[in-house]
Amino acid sequence: MKFGGTSVANEERIERAASLIVDEVRRGKQVAVVVSAMGKTTDDLLALAKGVNANAERRELDMLISTGEQVTASLLAMAVSAKGIPANSFTGWQAGLQTESVHGNARIENVEPKKVNKILESGGVAVITGFQGIDQEGELTTLGRGGSDTSAVAIAIALEASCCDIYTDVEGVFTTDPRVISDARKLLEISYDEMLELANLGAGVLHPRAIEFAKNHNLTLRVRPAHVDGAGTVIKEEIELENNLIVRGVAFENEIVRITVMYDVPYNGSLANVFTKLAEHHINVDIIVQTIMEGEQPSVSFSIKNEDFAEAVNVLEMNKHELGYRRADFEVGLAKVSIVGSGMVSNPGVAAKMFDTLRNASVPIKMVSTSEIKISVVIPGSDTEKAVAVLHKEFSLANVY
Amino acid sequence: MKFGGTSVANEERIERAASLIVDEVRRGKQVAVVVSAMGKTTDDLLALAKGVNANAERRELDMLISTGEQVTASLLAMAVSAKGIPANSFTGWQAGLQTESVHGNARIENVEPKKVNKILESGGVAVITGFQGIDQEGELTTLGRGGSDTSAVAIAIALEASCCDIYTDVEGVFTTDPRVISDARKLLEISYDEMLELANLGAGVLHPRAIEFAKNHNLTLRVRPAHVDGAGTVIKEEIELENNLIVRGVAFENEIVRITVMYDVPYNGSLANVFTKLAEHHINVDIIVQTIMEGEQPSVSFSIKNEDFAEAVNVLEMNKHELGYRRADFEVGLAKVSIVGSGMVSNPGVAAKMFDTLRNASVPIKMVSTSEIKISVVIPGSDTEKAVAVLHKEFSLANVY
DSSP: EEOOOOGGGSSHHHHHHHHHHHHHHHOOOEEEEEEEOOOOOHHHHHHHHHOOOOTTOOHHHHHHHHHHHHHHHHHHHHHHHHHHHHHOOOOOOOEEEEEEESSSSOOOEOOOHHHHHHHTTOOOEEEEESSEEEEETEEEEEETTHHHHHHHHHHHHHHHOOOOEESSSHHHOOOOOOOOOOOOOOOOEEEHHHHHHHHIIIOOOOOOHHHHHHHHTTTTTTESSSSSOOOOOOEEEOOOOOOOOOOOOEEEEEEEEEEEOOSSSOOOOOTTTTHHHHTTTTTOEEEEEEOOOOTTTEEEEEEEEEGHHHHHHHHHHHHHHHHHHHHEEEEEEEEEEEEEOGGGGGGGGGGHHHHHHHHHTTTOOEEEEHHHEEEEEEEEEGGHHHHHHHHHHHHTTTGGG | EEEEEGGGSSHHHHHHHHHHHHHHTTOOOOOEEOOSSSSHHHHHHHHHHHHHHTTTHHHHHHHHHHHHHHHHHHHHHHHHHHTTTOEEETTTTTTTEEEOOOOOSEEEEEEHHHHHHHHHTTOOEEEEEEEEEETTTEEEEEOOHHHHHHHHHHHHHTTTOOEEEEEESSOOOBBSOOOOOTOOOOOOOHHHHHHHHIIIIIIIISSSHHHHHHHHHOOOEEEESSOOOOOOOEESSSOGGGGGGGOOEEEEEEEEEEEEOOSSOOOSOTTTHHHHHHTTTTTTOEEEEEOTTSOOOOEEEEEEEEGGGHHHHHHHHTTTTHTOOOOEEEEEEEEEEEEEOHHHGGOHHHHHHHHHHHHHHHHHEEEEEEEETTEEEEEEEEGHHHHHHHHHHHHGGOOOO
């Protein structure tokens, strides 16, 4: 059972999490729990750090922020214990979560949960700090944002758990964001690959690395609400297609910028150079559209997040000579809307249906990107809600039970 | 260098501590630092714990409160680093501070500061969490209130440090509490034994266990102000008697209760039984006065702290039959005033001078207790300030330079 920051944000929610844990134990389950830091603790700690050193070492930031989960873990263990079930908390290193020697974004290398197994075998509950581990030198490391999901999955795999329940502040995985589309429906099941696309597309319920990890070890995940009773959404390999839905979710993301870089004819370099340069500056490029038609000016367009825009423009400016382009232009205030579904691969015409639907709603398409189970379009940000609504309707997502 | 909670209570004070550390490094010193939790952090964490479990296990409380020092240590390391001196923070276990397997009040068994030595040798600063260690099972332990002083001394000894500077919110060790007696003077030097008496007497500048530890290893301590420049007070074995002062400090403590237990004649049991019983209930008895005069009713009087009063009365009531006493009475609202000085042992008449001084000031003496370097009296709490003032004057303490 993994509880995210909002599910343990205060005393009352910690009590609620403890009740959910005790219920599982009373049902005869052995329970290991992974927790995030309470509410905004991590941000508060980072603000403290900024106050004393704007460029603090990642090692020291790891020392600082890893305290957040330790506070939650001990409080939750106390709360479980108060309900009559023995419980102990463990730091990442006490739980045997070993990572590579990278601070701030370490990958898990191995989990040796000896202490955890010991308490589980004695009938008690283990409450483990998510998000953190230890490297071979005995240094504390953290796994990066969303790392608690990954901790939970890694520990579940090491414990040979039958299931990993991710408790969160939503009722499960929805066909689209219910805050935007009132017809949005909760899915009973979703495949790892579909969930991966939704996670990467900003649905934000679950960290992609955690889903990949679960997929590789065929561990069943459940996204469940912590604040109300509810079965949530099961994430596993083979799913039954509810109502034969081909498309199972519409994801969207605002604050997208398109940049187009144009070259003179003839151009002798590689259009990829621009992406190498952007990657060196840790700018994440999403959709890429490249056109090289004979006799025409070659150009490459790509989308990035708004927050990276200033830096990207700077990188392009600084390296204009080296990159050898003639000019670059950009369009801000865009959005990305995507439809996701494993059934797409065996159902041709889904893309055409998507484009038709958007055209009929007068939504212009700026860029397109496709994978086997996903089609993404970049559109004006002002059209996002309309586009999601018509796609959600067209692909019958409101009919999911 | 050890910084207490008030000396690292906020960003500004952490900056100040960092400056003091960097100054020492620039003077060519290798510096290891031990820190407490910021301000009231430990109390805040304990309040959180109480919210979820009023009877939380000590193990879990240790997991919880040990985060406090980790936050300070990482922030202080960042602050030092921002001033151009490399610095890393270490938890108690990373610094190799091994304790017995007791939660909440563990004693240090061994210190193996490999990681600390490594960074010191490379010219960097080690910032270590005080108050905490690890037992042989890999469980986190804490040393009890004031344990950061003990951590600092233990680590200084393990590092073969030339000196251990305890930075605090006072300017040093005073002849008495300057908040009460404006004539109070800071001492340049004080012996371990004198400091031990003052620490035990509630002067509260330094934890007694830390002083004993330093005495046993002949480690020079300095109590220094963190908030202003100042040499503080040196604590070591052999001290020069400033101005040939026989008495070097007047300590006092309010909120004292006297309990007297009276027995019938003849009484066949041991008067010590009452103390065994109180000790079983963790009630700390301070001064004991016992009178067994032939033909008279035997009685025993003792002083305890006000906070233990209700429990002590309860213990006496519950065990009246077993203890075999006739009746008990008590007097609340008392205070203990003590004069301390190594020179006393070779200067007879100090006690008489003390009693005379108090009698001339019309301060009644309820109980007396003496050691080689200390005389304590129990008096009415309303007379505390007057008693301290006349003793401070009589023993020329205001003349210390």
